[in-house]
Amino acid sequence: MKKSIIIVLAGLMILTFFIFINSCAKKEKVIKIGAILPLTGGAAKYGESAKRAIDLAVEEINSTGGIKGSKIKVIYEDDQALPDKGVSAIQKLITVDKVPVVIGAMPSSVTLAMAPIAEKNKVVLFSPASSNPKITEAGDYIFRNDVSDIFEGGKMADEAWRRLKFRKIAVLYINNDYGAGIKDAFVYSFTILGGEIVVTENFEQGTTDFRTQLTKIKQDDPEAVYIVGYKEQIQILKQFRELGLKSQILATIMLEDPEIIQKVGDSAEGAIYTYRAYDPNSEQKEIKEFVENFKVKYGIEPDNWAAQCYDALNIIALAIKDSGYNSDSIKKALYGIKNFPGVSGLTTFDENGDVIKPIKLKTVKNGKFVIISE
Amino acid sequence: MLLQLILNSVISGSIYALVAIGFTVIYRTVKFFHFAHAVVFTSGAYFTFLFHKLFGFSIYFSIPFAIIFALLLGCLIEKSIYKPLRKKQASSMILLLSSLGIYILLQNLISMVFGDDTKSIRTGIVKEGINIFGARITPIQITIIITSIIITTLLLLFLKKTKIGKAMQAVANDAELANISGINSDRVILSAFAIGSGLAGLAGILVALDVDMTPTMGMNALMMGVVVVIIGGVNSIPGIVCGALLLGFAQNFGVWYISSQWKDAIAFGILILFLLFKPEGFFGKKMRKVSV
Numbered sequence: 118m119k120k121s122i123i124i125v126l127a128g129l130m131i132l133t134f135f136i137f138i139n140s141c142a143k144k145e146k147v148i149k150i151g152a153i154l155p156l157t158g159g160a161a162k163y164g165e166s167a168k169r170a171i172d173l174a175v176e177e178i179n180s181t182g183g184i185k186g187s188k189i190k191v192i193y194e195d196d197q198a199l200p201d202k203g204v205s206a207i208q209k210l211i212t213v214d215k216v217p218v219v220i221g222a223m224p225s226s227v228t229l230a231m232a233p234i235a236e237k238n239k240v241v242l243f244s245p246a247s248s249n250p251k252i253t254e255a256g257d258y259i260f261r262n263d264v265s266d267i268f269e270g271g272k273m274a275d276e277a278w279r280r281l282k283f284r285k286i287a288v289l290y291i292n293n294d295y296g297a298g299i300k301d302a303f304v305y306s307f308t309i310l311g312g313e314i315v316v317t318e319n320f321e322q323g324t325t326d327f328r329t330q331l332t333k334i335k336q337d338d339p340e341a342v343y344i345v346g347y348k349e350q351i352q353i354l355k356q357f358r359e360l361g362l363k364s365q366i367l368a369t370i371m372l373e374d375p376e377i378i379q380k381v382g383d384s385a386e387g388a389i390y391t392y393r394a395y396d397p398n399s400e401q402k403e404i405k406e407f408v409e410n411f412k413v414k415y416g417i418e419p420d421n422w423a424a425q426c427y428d429a430l431n432i433i434a435l436a437i438k439d440s441g442y443n444s445d446s447i448k449k450a451l452y453g454i455k456n457f458p459g460v461s462g463l464t465t466f467d468e469n470g471d472v473i474k475p476i477k478l479k480t481v482k483n484g485k486f487v488i489i490s491e
Numbered sequence: 492m493l494l495q496l497i498l499n500s501v502i503s504g505s506i507y508a509l510v511a512i513g514f515t516v517i518y519r520t521v522k523f524f525h526f527a528h529a530v531v532f533t534s535g536a537y538f539t540f541l542f543h544k545l546f547g548f549s550i551y552f553s554i555p556f557a558i559i560f561a562l563l564l565g566c567l568i569e570k571s572i573y574k575p576l577r578k579k580q581a582s583s584m585i586l587l588l589s590s591l592g593i594y595i596l597l598q599n600l601i602s603m604v605f606g607d608d609t610k611s612i613r614t615g616i617v618k619e620g621i622n623i624f625g626a627r628i629t630p631i632q633i634t635i636i637i638t639s640i641i642i643t644t645l646l647l648l649f650l651k652k653t654k655i656g657k658a659m660q661a662v663a664n665d666a667e668l669a670n671i672s673g674i675n676s677d678r679v680i681l682s683a684f685a686i687g688s689g690l691a692g693l694a695g696i697l698v699a700l701d702v703d704m705t706p707t708m709g710m711n712a713l714m715m716g717v718v719v720v721i722i723g724g725v726n727s728i729p730g731i732v733c734g735a736l737l738l739g740f741a742q743n744f745g746v747w748y749i750s751s752q753w754k755d756a757i758a759f760g761i762l763i764l765f766l767l768f769k770p771e772g773f774f775g776k777k778m779r780k781v782s783v
Contacts, residue, residue, distance in 0.1 A: 159607050292752055320751055323711070325702035328499040329746040336492045348609055352702050359620040360495070360627045376608060380703065384617045 148189045148442055150433060151210035153221030153231070158197035163223055163422050167245060168193060169415050170423035171220065174430040177410075184438045191430075196222050200230035207231045211238050217444035218243065218437075220429050223422070225249030225294050232259050241447050245429040246422050250298045253469045258444065260451050260470040262429045262461070264393065266295070270302030272476045273343065273367060273391050278310040280478075280490075281389070283341045283365070285313050287334045289327070289353065290345035292319040299345045299369060315339045325352050331360050341365040344372075351380045358384040365389070370421070373479065373486050385481045389489070394462030394475040395424040396488070407460045421461065428459035495626035496747055497740075502632050504739025505639040506698055510716030511723065511731050512646060513690030517565075519663040519725050520683040523583040524717075527568055527593040528691055529709030530601070535561040535692030536699035536708065537601055540610050550612070558692045565688020568593055569681055594710075601706040611703040612696075631700045638697060642690065647728050655682055663726065718762045724772020733773045737761070 152171060155164035171191055179188045192214050194206035203222050210216050211234070218241040222228045228247040235242035236256035244252065244261040248269065252261055277283045286307060290296035296319065304314050315337040318330040331353070334342055342364045344353055350372060357366070358381075366388035373392060378385055397408050397418050407427060411419040419427070435457070436450035457464040462474040478489040510532065517525050538557035542548045548556075572589055581589075613631075620627030650656040661669040662679045670676050695704075698712065715738065723734030738758055745757040769775070 161607075318751060321754070323705075323707075324754075325708075326499075326503060328502070329496065329743045330751055332492060332495045332499065333747060335495075351609055355617045355702075358617045359629050361619050361622070380609065380611055382614075382616045 146187055148184055148187045148437060149214055149216045150189060150191050150430070151194065151207070151214060151216040151219035151221070152191050153194045153196050153203055153206045153210070153219060153227075155198040155223055156193065156195040158199070160198035160224065163246070164195075164198075166420055166423045167223060167426040170411070170419060170427040171430050173407075173411060173414060174427050174434075178431075178434055184434055184442075187442075189430075189434065191220075192216065194221075196227050198222075198224045198227060200227050203227035203231050204234060207234050207240075207242070211235075211240055217241065217442065218433055218447050220245060220426070220433070223247065225252060225298075228252055228259075228261070229255060229294070232256050235259060239444050241433075241444050241451070243429055243433060243451075245426040248298070249294045250302065251294065253471050257470070258448055260466060260472075262425045262432070262459075262464070262472050264474055264476060265471055266298040267302040269369060269391050269476060270299040271306040272478075273369075274303050274306035274310065274312070276389075276391075276478055277341060277343075277367060278307060278312055281341070281365070283312065285315050285339045286341045286343055286367070287315050287337060287339040287364070288317040288343045288345070289330060289334065290317070290319050290343075291347065291349065292321055296345045303343055320346070320349065322347070322349070324349065327353050327356050328360065331356055331362060334364075335360060335362050339364050341367050343367040345369050347371055348374075348377070350374075351377050354381040354384040354388075372481070373421075378481065378484050383484075386484075387481065389478060389480045391476050392479045392486075392488075393421050393425075394477060395421045395460065397424075403458055404460045424459075424461040428457075428461050428464060431459070432457060432464065492625075494624055496743055498623075498626050498628055498632075500740040500743040501636060501736070502628075502739070503743060504736040505636045506694065506712070507715050507719045507738055508732050508735035509635075509639045509642065509690060509694035509697070510712045511719035511735055512643065512728060513687045513694060514713065514716050515687075515720050515725055515728075515731060516646070516659075516690065517683050517687035518720065520659060520666075520680050521573070521586070523586040524590065525687075526587070526590040526713075527597065528565075528687065529713035530594050530597040531561050531565050531568075531688045531709075532691040532695040532712055533598065533601060533704070533706060533709035534564050535695030536612070536704040537605060537610070537706075538692070539612055539696050539699065540605070540704065543612055544610075554696055557696060558689050561692025561695070562685050562689040565684045565691070566681060569684040574677065574680075598706050598709070605706065607706060609703045609705055612699055613703075629701070631697070635697045635701065638693070642693070643728060643732055646686075646690075649686075650728070655679065659683055715758060718758050721762055722765045722773060724775040727772060727774050730773035730775065737773075 154167050155161055175189050175191055183189060194210060196203035196206050207219060210219055220243050222231060222244060223246040225247040228244045229251055231242060232255035236258050239258060242259050246263045247261055248263045248266045250265050250267045253265060288300050290300040316334055318333055320327055320330060344350060368388055368390035370392050372388060372390040408419060436447045440446035440450040451466055455465045465473045467473055480487055480489050514528050535557050538560045539553050542553035542556055543550050573586060576586055576589060620629045650660060658674045658679045661674055662676050666676050719731055719734045719738055723731030741757050741761055742754050745753050
């Protein structure tokens with residue numbers, strides 16, 4: 118009797134020992150990073166592009182030995198671009214997978230909803246594509262690799278005043294965090310420079326009738342109209358032309374979408390808009406390689422979001438490599454990153470975790486997107 | 492600019508009227524909220540897209556066929572789902588839930604087949620609208636206004652003059668009584684679905700010609716259509732037309748004088764006012780209780 122108990126106990130001890138060894142070994146071998154992206158739903162197009170870029174970066178790092186011999190593993194969660202889904206996704210990643218760093222989310226509204234949870238649990242949240250100004254103040258552990266709207270709206274105001282010499286501008290913007298953020302930044306900067314905002318009009322996401330807003334703008338006869346919206350821009354540009362408006366069109370990065378140009382024909386011709394530093398046709402070595410590898414793997418050219426996500430993973434990998442795999446050291450390393458040669462531009466983080474990257478000016482010429490200035 | 496504002500309002504009003512009339516033709520006979528009407532509306536646009544853009548038929552051929560397909564879709568829903576449920580004495584609540592189910596199913600089917608992005612029937616060329624005393628209107632918008640005038644008149648004549656139209660009125664007033672007096676209510680309901688769905692399909696196509704299509708376009712249209720039906724009164728076609736115009740004018744003038752955030756608030760504000768002070772609709776008279 119006694120003997121059998123001893124044997125069982127010994128067996129148990131050996132078993133626990135092996136489990137312990139095994140779990141230690143596992144911890145050493147895999148570096149887990151969370152990623153929350155819109156993989157289904159209306160924004161799935163962006164999410165898919167992002168996931169492909171992250172997968173590509175992981176593949177490249179792992180094939181060259183990983184980070185100090187440990188392989189990276191990204192755990193994906195789907196937020197459907199909805200804040201509530203994002204909140205449950207980050208809770209799952211923190212409590213179940215115990216990741217110290219999460220890439221996400223893409224829409225600002227989702228990032229803002231997740232930020233307090235990341236902050237409370239001291240987990241680094243690194244958004245690859247949220248541009249809302251509120252994220253600047255979202256917390257110490259919150260970073261982003263997309264330029265704040267303050268910079269984009271401010272840049273456009275500056276260019277409209279100095280380069281394009283406009284003095285009277287109307288603004289038509291989408292009534293959500295994104296649209297209001299850019300509008301505020303633009304109006305603030307343009308009025309400080311001495312310009313006049315003749316009228317600001319807004320619209321709800323997904324609406325298709327902008328005639329009365331445009332009629333109002335037409336009455337005030339501005340030199341230019343600054344349009345901030347997503348796919349609504351198709352109907353806006355179409356109705357802009359139909360109603361016979363003649364003002365110069367100014368827009369945001371969201372205008373660079375082949376679908377919009379295809380649907381509105383030459384109504385977008387000559388529109389001037391701000392764009393991120395990323396340029397797929399660049400001759401720079403890192404960018405060329407990235408575009409090449411992405412094309413080989415997926416058959417299409419990577420967009421700006423793919424570039425920013427690719428950089429996001431590489432920056433996190435660099436931070437882990439330099440200072441270790443826990444949230445506080447990753448956070449500290451990220452604040453220290455200066456002039457990282459990313460494919461989406463030279464990347465520096467300021468004291469708020471905001472990225473500082475160049476913004477350039479582009480225009481639509483013969484249905485193509487052309488750079489005016491770097 | 493005032494003329495432009497009036498034109499904008501009339502255009503919105505015409506679309507609302509088309510959707511609302513299709514909805515009410517069905518609603519008054521079956522007396523439940525036919526949610527799937529929204530997807531029949533959407534289907535008209537997507538059938539046209541399918542025939543014209545994917546199969547390459549001419550637009551003049553594609554549109555009538557798309558209307559017929561939308562009409563058949565409406566009849567199919569009635570035949571295969573509502574009718575069996577009615578035979579089992581299902582309550583309006585069950586019918587409403589089943590129609591919501593059909594809506595979700597078919598809308599997702601459209602998303603799956605065609606994708607969530609914006610599709611358009613028109614060519615990519617955008618022209619300036621026709622200039623009428625400084626106001627601009629496009630040919631397609633003129634078509635929308637004219638179509639809704641013609642459709643309304645035809646429908647009024649149909650309901651007043653034809654046998655099946657009168658039978659529809661009878662079933663609308665009291666289905667059981669109509670049955671007793673020898674009217675086949677199933678047949679009448681089916682023709683109501685045919686007419687209502689055909690109208691929905693037509694409205695969907697016209698809207699898509701003007702502002703393109705997405706799989707969710709139907710629900711937004713239906714929401715405003717239902718507001719119009721309540722403002723106008725279920726049983727009065729002229730009331731619905733006036734309701735649609737009232738809504739169109741109120742929304743566009745609201746955007747002009749207040750701000751566009753208030754567009755939906757204005758619509759539902761009017762709805763609440765009507766529900767409170769004139770629940771029987773625009774031209775509706777107060778019902779007196781009659782005891783037999």
